Every structure is written in C-alpha cells, then in structure tokens.
Amino acid sequence: MAAHPSRAKTSPGRILALLALFLPVLLLAFSPFFITSSAIAPVERRMVTQLGGDLIQVDQKALDTFDALFVKTEIMRHSRSLIGGSPNQPLLTHENLRMQHNVRMGWINSFWWLVFKALWRFYALAHMLLFIAICLCLPAVIDGALISRRKLYQFRSASRIAHFFSVNLLAAVLGLFTSIPFWPVDLNIWWVTGMMACAALCSWFFASNIRSRR
DSSP states (O other): OOOOGGGOSOOHHHHHHIIIIIHHHHHHHHGGGGOOOOSOOHHHHHHHHHTTOOHHHHHHHHHHHHIIIIITTOHHHHHHHHHHOOTTSGGGGSHHHHHHHHHHHHHHHHHHHHHHHHHHHHHHHHHHHHHHIIIIIHHHHHHHHHHHHHHHHTTOOOOHHHHHHHHHHHHHHHHHHHTGGGOSSOOOHHHHHHHHHHHHHHHHHHHHTGGGGO
16 A cells, blocks of 8 residues: 655655755766856846846955955865876876866866856845745745634644645755756746746745644
8 A cells, every 4th residue: 555645754854955955066066077168148147137136246246255265265276286186297298197187177177167156146146036035935925824824713624745745845945946056057037036936836835734734
C-alpha cells in the first residue's frame, strides 16, 4: 500500500538547503566551463533602470564589496595561484601541461566573474524584491491566514496533504529565490515579476493551509 504523502521523508529544510545552498555551489562549480561572455548582459542592466534602480550605484556597491571581500584579503590571488600555478614553471613548457594550465586559469577566472555577477545581482534586486514582496506577498499571506481562520470557525476538516504540499512548495520557492543571483540565465523584468507572482501564490497557499498541521 502506498505511503501517505504527509509521511514522506523529504522535509522542507532539506529542500531549502538543496536549492539555497547546494544548487549555487553546483552552479559555481560547473558554470565556468560554459561562460562565453564576461560582461553583465544589457537586458539585466536595462531591468535595473526599468524597476527604478540606480545603475551606477549598483555597479559601485558590487565593485566595492568584491574588492573588500576577495581582492584586499588576497583570497582571489591565492586561489589563482593554487588552481593555475605559475605559467613559468619548467614543466609547463610541455604543450599538454600548458593547455591544462590554461583550462584551469580559464575556470578560476570565470569562477570569480560569477561571484562578482552574483554580488551585482544581489544589489540590483535587493530593494526591488523587498518592495514587490511587501506589495504582493504580504497581502497574500494576510488573505490566506484569514481563509485559514474562517475554516476553523466553520469546523471544516484540515487537509494534511494540502499542508504537506504547501510547506514543501514554499520551501522550494524560497530556495529558488535565494539562488537567483547564481542562475545561468540572463534575468529580465519578466523573470522577476513571474517569480514574485509565484511566490505570492505559494505564500497564500501556505497561509491558507497552515492550520492543517494540527
């Protein structure tokens, strides 16, 4: 006999950790092999201005933070030495070894570019996502909570299945939101508004079924 969905071993915390922590690590490890451009896409820069952000301020904050965290602390320099080694080593006169050195240096350079891009996206989206969250998600949570309260006074039975799916769906959406800066796609205004609409719907679904855990 099949197990009830609410008794599944998958927990919201595991889903959140997978999408918010493990997924960005995987993207940082493998995306450098596929990078073809080392510039912020024009569509992303246009998105900042379309949503009322200050593009110059976003660029400056990202540069200052990257410089303070990785350049002045020499983490970037040490990582390049560790991964790439020195191109003047005698062994690197061999063609195959020099090619391997170039691949490693290309990977570490692309890795740090992705880190900077993630910082840039964080500053580009921070104030916009907060504003949209207040306008969309907060009313959705309030409305969902009122629906849940109304069910309580109507003596309607609680659905453990609805609660199970609402909690795990909310964890998945929160995890995806956390990993947005590392997505290997060019973000635009439609991506952001679509994700926020999805977050508002998931928040409403979660709030309207929160009492079913009892």
